[in-house]
Amino acid sequence: MDKPLVKIEKVGQTFNTKSGKFTALRDIDLDIREGEVVSLIGHSGCGKSTLLNLIAGLTLPSTGVLLCEGREIPGPGPERAVVFQNHSLLPWMTCFENVMLGVEQVFGRKEGRLKLKARVDAALAMVHMDHASGKYPHEISGGMKQRIGIARAFAMEPRILLMDEPFGALDALTRAALQDELNGVLGSAAVRPHRDDDQRSGRHHRRDREGRAAAPA
Amino acid sequence: MSALALKLVEAPAKAEPAPKQPVAVATERPVTIDACPQRGIPGGQSPSEQAVTPPVREGLGEGGPRNDRFRDLAKVIIPPLFGIALMLGIWALVAIKSGNIPGPDKTWAAALKLFADPFYQNGPNDQGIGWNVLSSLKRVGIGFGFAAAIGIPMGFLLGRFVFMSRMFEPIISLLRPVSPLAWLPIGLLVFQKADPAATWTIFICSIWPMILNTAQGVQRVPQDYLNVARVLGLSEAKVMTRILFPAVLPYMLTGIRLSIGTAWLVIVAAEMLTGGVGIGFWVWDEWNNLKVEHIVIAIFVIGIVGLVLETLLLLLAKRFTYESR
Numbered sequence: 315m316d317k318p319l320v321k322i323e324k325v326g327q328t329f330n331t332k333s334g335k336f337t338a339l340r341d342i343d344l345d346i347r348e349g350e351v352v353s354l355i356g357h358s359g360c361g362k363s364t365l366l367n368l369i370a371g372l373t374l375p376s377t378g379v380l381l382c383e384g385r386e387i388p389g390p391g392p393e394r395a396v397v398f399q400n401h402s403l404l405p406w407m408t409c410f411e412n413v414m415l416g417v418e419q420v421f422g423r424k425e426g427r428l429k430l431k432a433r434v435d436a437a438l439a440m441v442h443m444d445h446a447s448g449k450y451p452h453e454i455s456g457g458m459k460q461r462i463g464i465a466r467a468f469a470m471e472p473r474i475l476l477m478d479e480p481f482g483a484l485d486a487l488t489r490a491a492l493q494d495e496l497n498g499v500l501g502s503a504a505v506r507p508h509r510d511d512d513q514r515s516g517r518h519h520r521r522d523r524e525g526r527a528a529a530p531a
Numbered sequence: 532m533s534a535l536a537l538k539l540v541e542a543p544a545k546a547e548p549a550p551k552q553p554v555a556v557a558t559e560r561p562v563t564i565d566a567c568p569q570r571g572i573p574g575g576q577s578p579s580e581q582a583v584t585p586p587v588r589e590g591l592g593e594g595g596p597r598n599d600r601f602r603d604l605a606k607v608i609i610p611p612l613f614g615i616a617l618m619l620g621i622w623a624l625v626a627i628k629s630g631n632i633p634g635p636d637k638t639w640a641a642a643l644k645l646f647a648d649p650f651y652q653n654g655p656n657d658q659g660i661g662w663n664v665l666s667s668l669k670r671v672g673i674g675f676g677f678a679a680a681i682g683i684p685m686g687f688l689l690g691r692f693v694f695m696s697r698m699f700e701p702i703i704s705l706l707r708p709v710s711p712l713a714w715l716p717i718g719l720l721v722f723q724k725a726d727p728a729a730t731w732t733i734f735i736c737s738i739w740p741m742i743l744n745t746a747q748g749v750q751r752v753p754q755d756y757l758n759v760a761r762v763l764g765l766s767e768a769k770v771m772t773r774i775l776f777p778a779v780l781p782y783m784l785t786g787i788r789l790s791i792g793t794a795w796l797v798i799v800a801a802e803m804l805t806g807g808v809g810i811g812f813w814v815w816d817e818w819n820n821l822k823v824e825h826i827v828i829a830i831f832v833i834g835i836v837g838l839v840l841e842t843l844l845l846l847l848a849k850r851f852t853y854e855s856r
Contacts, residue, residue: 392762396762400755406777415765419763470763
């Protein structure tokens with residue numbers, strides 16, 4: 315386990331805004347090894363989500379490189395699953411179908427219908443949502459939606475799980491319960507930016523140094 | 532508190548509620564019920580307490596919930612009835628004053644006769660009103676069908692590619708305000724026949740709302756959904772069928788509703804010009820026959836058909852609107 319799963323080298327990100335260039339990230343270096351849980355901590359607006367989006371491949375860096383298993387990250391892919399802050403379930407699909415959408419994409423070529431279904435059911439059971447598999451997202455609570463989002467990400471068996479304040483939109487009680495649950499199921503490496511009260515499940519905390527992470531140019 | 536309870540005890544004695552201040556009673560009742568959980572108040576009926584009790588609460592009685600339902604129903608039904616009565620009154624008044632315009636009674640009699648056999652056929656120019664409505668609907672259907680077949684894919688292209696939307700924007704902006712009837716001569720010229728020419732005007736008037744609403748829907752697909760699609764690594768085809776299409780569907784249905792609404796407006800005018808069979812032509816024909824009551828009936832029929840179309844499409848839209856949060 316010497317080689318890092320994700321290697322971030324001298325990554326910088328600038329955005330063009332109306333008031334000129336804005337540097338969100340500068341000279342970020344970070345290695346994430348297999349099995350590691352990394353929390354990104356920093357004040358609001360310091361670039362946590364920006365870094366996460368870069369690892370996810372949703373955006374590409376202005377400078378520097380991001381490597382996943384030795385290859386440059388060209389764009390998003392199912393091996394880097396994302397749990398979005400606002401769950402982002404598709405409202406026209408049931409919970410089952412939402413999870414299935416990802417499973418189908420990753421395993422659909424190799425496996426039969428029954429096997430895929432078993433995978434979805436297992437993922438839903440893992441987050442204790444098997445009872446709601448036929449429900450639509452608007453029929454379940456915010457915490458339940460987030461569980462489905464986590465199930466969707468886990469079901470794809472990603473190499474790394476990226477969570478952008480996954481419980482940020484939830485109340486404190488639900489958040490604590492989900493944190494504990496998440497600790498129970500975490501296997502693969504995960505990166506997630508967190509607010510202070512979310513830190514406790516991260517085994518490694520790394521703080522974006524303010525000067526580097528969020529200095530307006 | 533005790534004063535309220537006191538009234539509750541009294542209320543059943545005061546037979547049928549039949550309150551004359553419906554609004555006040557409706558708002559006061561919950562308070563009363565909450566405030567007095569059967570606290571008997573054996574002897575505490577001091578005069579002051581009675582004086583405090585607002586007289587409105589006397590409406591409280593056993594028939595409460597049922598009365599509520601009647602009242603709700605009445606609130607929904609009575610105002611429209613007043614509206615219809617007002618319309619009929621004005622109509623009758625105008626009919627009496629003018630002398631030419633048939634009043635409600637005369638029109639009703641004519642309608643009974645007309646709808647006794649709506650589907651007769653005496654040659655191409657004398658058919659029942661049912662056939663006329665159906666052939667108008669058929670034109671609207673065909674014209675709209677072509678408009679949807681072209682307009683929806685166009686809308687997707689315009690919504691997805693900025694270049695396309697910039698390219699077509701001047702054309703659409705220029706042509707959209709033109710009355711579709713202005714296109715009728717072009718249709719006559721190209722198709723050499725009245726019927727396809729009328730359908731052509733329907734096509735023209737239907738296509739703009741279809742394109743614009745679909746394009747807007749595509750542009751408004753939440754970035755979150757597209758991010759999900761990217762992270763899951765969905766193919767273009769899957770993005771189209773599983774994400775874009777369902778997300779755009781409500782906008783498309785709005786486009787369809789606007790299109791059909793306009794088409795139903797336009798078909799009457801188009802048929803007046805082209806002739807043949809159709810409700811618009813029928814109106815003009817009855818004008819030539821000077822059967823004014825039939826024209827009034829036609830106005831109602833056109834209105835009712837439009838209302839039905841609109842309602843059906845609204846129901847359809849409701850079925851496919853998703854609560855996103």
